[in-house]
Amino acid sequence: MVITKKKSVDRRTTPIRLFITKTSRSLLKGTLAGLLATASLAVASTADHSEFKVLQGTFATGPDVTKACLECHTEAAAQVQKSIHWNWKIDPAKDSREPGKDNIINNFCMAVRTNEARCTSCHAGYGWKDDKFDFTKQENVDCLVCHDTSGEYSKFPTMAGHPNYTPKEWPPKSGKIREPVDLAKVARSVGESSRDNCGSCHFYGGGGDSVKHGDMDSTLSKPSFGLDVHMDADGLNMTCQDCHTTVDHITAGSRITMNARDMNGIDVPGHEFGGRATCESCHDSDPHKDGPAPLLNKHVAKVACQTCHIPEFARDKKTKVAWDWSTAGKSKETLKDEEGNITYSPKKGDFTWQKKVPPEYAWFNGKMNYTLIGDKTEKNAEGVVELVKLEGSAADSGSRIWPFKVMRSVTPRDPETGQMIVPHLFGKDDAAFWKSYDWQKAAAAGMKAVDQPFSGKVEFTKTTYLFPITHMVAPADQALDCVACHNRDNSRMAGIGGIYLPGRDHSEWLDRIGMLLVLMSILAGIGHGLLRYTRRTKGGQL
Amino acid sequence: MRQELIFTRFERFWHWAQMLIIFALLLTGFEIHGSYQLVGFNKAVMVHNICAWSLLTLWVLAIFWSATTGQWKHYLPTSNQMGDVIRFYLFGIFNGEHHPYRRKRWAKHNPLQRLTYLLLKLVLMPMIWGSGLFYMFYSVWMGQGAHPALPWVANIHVAGAWLMLTFLVAHVYIITTGPTVGEHMMSLLTGYGEVYDDEDEKKLEN
Numbered sequence: 001m002v003i004t005k006k007k008s009v010d011r012r013t014t015p016i017r018l019f020i021t022k023t024s025r026s027l028l029k030g031t032l033a034g035l036l037a038t039a040s041l042a043v044a045s046t047a048d049h050s051e052f053k054v055l056q057g058t059f060a061t062g063p064d065v066t067k068a069c070l071e072c073h074t075e076a077a078a079q080v081q082k083s084i085h086w087n088w089k090i091d092p093a094k095d096s097r098e099p100g101k102d103n104i105i106n107n108f109c110m111a112v113r114t115n116e117a118r119c120t121s122c123h124a125g126y127g128w129k130d131d132k133f134d135f136t137k138q139e140n141v142d143c144l145v146c147h148d149t150s151g152e153y154s155k156f157p158t159m160a161g162h163p164n165y166t167p168k169e170w171p172p173k174s175g176k177i178r179e180p181v182d183l184a185k186v187a188r189s190v191g192e193s194s195r196d197n198c199g200s201c202h203f204y205g206g207g208g209d210s211v212k213h214g215d216m217d218s219t220l221s222k223p224s225f226g227l228d229v230h231m232d233a234d235g236l237n238m239t240c241q242d243c244h245t246t247v248d249h250i251t252a253g254s255r256i257t258m259n260a261r262d263m264n265g266i267d268v269p270g271h272e273f274g275g276r277a278t279c280e281s282c283h284d285s286d287p288h289k290d291g292p293a294p295l296l297n298k299h300v301a302k303v304a305c306q307t308c309h310i311p312e313f314a315r316d317k318k319t320k321v322a323w324d325w326s327t328a329g330k331s332k333e334t335l336k337d338e339e340g341n342i343t344y345s346p347k348k349g350d351f352t353w354q355k356k357v358p359p360e361y362a363w364f365n366g367k368m369n370y371t372l373i374g375d376k377t378e379k380n381a382e383g384v385v386e387l388v389k390l391e392g393s394a395a396d397s398g399s400r401i402w403p404f405k406v407m408r409s410v411t412p413r414d415p416e417t418g419q420m421i422v423p424h425l426f427g428k429d430d431a432a433f434w435k436s437y438d439w440q441k442a443a444a445a446g447m448k449a450v451d452q453p454f455s456g457k458v459e460f461t462k463t464t465y466l467f468p469i470t471h472m473v474a475p476a477d478q479a480l481d482c483v484a485c486h487n488r489d490n491s492r493m494a495g496i497g498g499i500y501l502p503g504r505d506h507s508e509w510l511d512r513i514g515m516l517l518v519l520m521s522i523l524a525g526i527g528h529g530l531l532r533y534t535r536r537t538k539g540g541q542l
Numbered sequence: 543m544r545q546e547l548i549f550t551r552f553e554r555f556w557h558w559a560q561m562l563i564i565f566a567l568l569l570t571g572f573e574i575h576g577s578y579q580l581v582g583f584n585k586a587v588m589v590h591n592i593c594a595w596s597l598l599t600l601w602v603l604a605i606f607w608s609a610t611t612g613q614w615k616h617y618l619p620t621s622n623q624m625g626d627v628i629r630f631y632l633f634g635i636f637n638g639e640h641h642p643y644r645r646k647r648w649a650k651h652n653p654l655q656r657l658t659y660l661l662l663k664l665v666l667m668p669m670i671w672g673s674g675l676f677y678m679f680y681s682v683w684m685g686q687g688a689h690p691a692l693p694w695v696a697n698i699h700v701a702g703a704w705l706m707l708t709f710l711v712a713h714v715y716i717i718t719t720g721p722t723v724g725e726h727m728m729s730l731l732t733g734y735g736e737v738y739d740d741e742d743e744k745k746l747e748n
């Protein structure tokens with residue numbers, strides 16, 4: 001975790017805490033940016049955690065720190081235990097078919113199950129190393145990963161969410177030693193979550209910086225105005241929670257529960273509080289004020305703000321756009337590109353990285369149908385398994401055109417059952433793929449662990465996985481130009497059906513007939529004129 | 543036969559303003575249509591919208607003017623001499639004949655002109671501004687989902703644009719068929735043109 005702030009100050013940077021009544025709504029509309037800018041003052045907390053008695057002395061483990069936190073914050077762990085950060089799905093019921101990190105199959109490391117100890121280094125808890133983890137134990141909640149302001153706390157990559165308590169080598173066989181975290185010091189410097197707290201997991205999704213989302217990576221730690229107008233470190237400097245408003249440790253906004261078209265407009269605190277995770281929450285649904293504002297505002301009903309205002313993602317750092325697992329284990333040599341991104345890893349196969357990626361677009365009503373463990377999959381006409389299927393259409397009022405990062409991978413599938421394989425990748429046992437590089441064994445172990453049938457056959461299939469793009473909002477003058485979509489030959493909306501788009505669409509036959517009519521009248525004029533000219537000697541009228 | 547004011551100041555203003563606006567509408571309209579890229583899509587849309595409103599305003603003014611001055615009577619269709627005029631443009635004009643129509647103060651357009659301008663005013667222009675208004679206010683009638691009628695509205699508008707362009711080409715050519723190439727055009731600039739005496743004039747004026 002890279003944290004630059006020194007003091008444990010509670011930052012109160014947002015309009016969340018500004019008392020805004022419904023009557024001042026119109027004022028808010030026009031001047032939100034101004035309010036935000038002036039509200040960007042660090043307000044000191046009324047509590048200095050370094051003074052607290054329970055936090056003096058030393059702590060042996062993370063859970064020991066949590067116990068101390070809970071002495072005063074008696075409800076905190078219970079709140080966290082209701083959150084998606086804890087349960088990794090919206091509905092924590094054990095057999096729930098609601099999607100979550102816990103049961104979704106993606107095309108990065110495919111699935112969490114049987115690989116917990118590695119994956120849960122990004123769990124807001126301690127000790128989730130297999131399916132026997134106790135989700136009710138309060139001291140298992142990790143307060144520090146979200147609330148450390150010293151920048152010194154970090155979880156060890158393979159210890160099921162614990163930081164290392166003794167010196168340990170990482171990466172393996174690198175000779176580099178990670179010193180244990182000074183838990184006491186970290187415990188005494190807790191405060192409100194910063195971008196880096198969230199970023200310690202969310203920037204590194206998929207196992208590394210900028211791998212997964214494309215619109216979230218470490219460049220958002222201190223972004224420029226050009227990269228992100230909201231989080232601009234020298235400007236608004238907004239934190240994640242300024243939009244992902246968090247109440248009782250429940251965070252608003254998630255790609256699992258998307259709101260593709262917010263009809264609520266501005267969410268005024270104290271009146272219509274439902275979280276501020278949509279653009280409309282602050283900008284309202286007629287956000288454009290200058291230039292051809294009425295025309296632009298008409299787009300709001302059908303086009304997500306992000307579609308024009310995030311013309312490219314991964315603008316400062318490459319993101320992974322393709323991952324071929326079929327080549328994993330075939331060579332022993334790790335390859336890197338000129339920026340140091342791994343392009344081949346013996347454990348993971350081939351990667352493709354891309355910077356300044358233009359998103360792909362689709363109608364979207366907020367519902368993403370994920371492939372869950374146990375789901376049978378089908379290949380589409382191109383032989384690709386779409387792991388995420390979007391809902392939405394032009395005809396539906398709740399749908400808008402949204403931008404997506406499309407991840408294109410080659411991942412293992414059982415050709416007999418049609419299920420995507422949940423491979424057992426991580427572990428010290430012989431079946432783990434990263435131990436013995438045997439897909440058959442890894443698949444058998446993984447599928448058995450999740451109680452799913454396995455035919456014994458593994459095929460490698462092209463798969464796609466989707467992320468809605470919503471971060472890295474570009475400065476207004478860099479928003480997509482009209483002609484990027486309103487043109488015939490390379491419209492960004494080329495694949496968007498169900499609407500008539502001026503400039504992109506036209507009737508070929510109508511234009512042909514029209515052209516013919518015009519041509520005929522030109523020819524008639526020329527013919528008539530020539531005849532008049534050649535016979536003008538006859539006298540009279542021309 | 544005498545020279546007389548046949549196009550008043552308002553008519554001349556109306557005609558040339560309309561010409562400029564329609565030219566701009568065609569230019570920007572076909573850019574919006576995707577036929578070419580010239581001033582940029584956003585500017586094209588803005589200019590097109592401004593011109594569209596200007597044209598509508600102009601039409602309202604012209605309709606008011608025609609109604610109050612009685613000038614609308616110039617557009618009443620008639621079959622009288624229609625055959626002569628058509629025959630003239632198809633044959634007579636090449637044989638040095640004179641135009642068969644004698645312009646009168648209260649019938650300044652020949653029967654072919656009357657019909658053409660009437661069709662223009664009653665069919666083509668309503669087709670264009672009707673579809674244009676529907677197009678402009680699509681968000682009002684399309685409801686929440688995309689409406690399948692939008693491509694039809696657009697196509698009617700585009701069809702109107704093609705017809706308008708066709709008319710313009712023919713119109714500009716026919717302008718040159720006066721006694722001299724420039725005469726018709728000059729009378730729309732100066733307002734003066736040749737007029738014959740009309741026995742029915744008194745009756746028409748009542």
Ligand code: HEM
Binds near residue numbers: 673
């Ligand atoms: C001589 C007059 C006019 C011509 C030649 C003309 C031509 C065109 C053409 C070719 C298009 C592109 C259509 C497409 O590809 O979908 C267009 C678009 C349009 N026109 Fe016109 N037009 C004229 C007058 C008007 C008027 C009077 C209105 C409104 C009352 C109007 C409103 C529109 C609108 C709203 C669009 C769509 C612009 C957009 O994409 O937002 N037009 N016009």
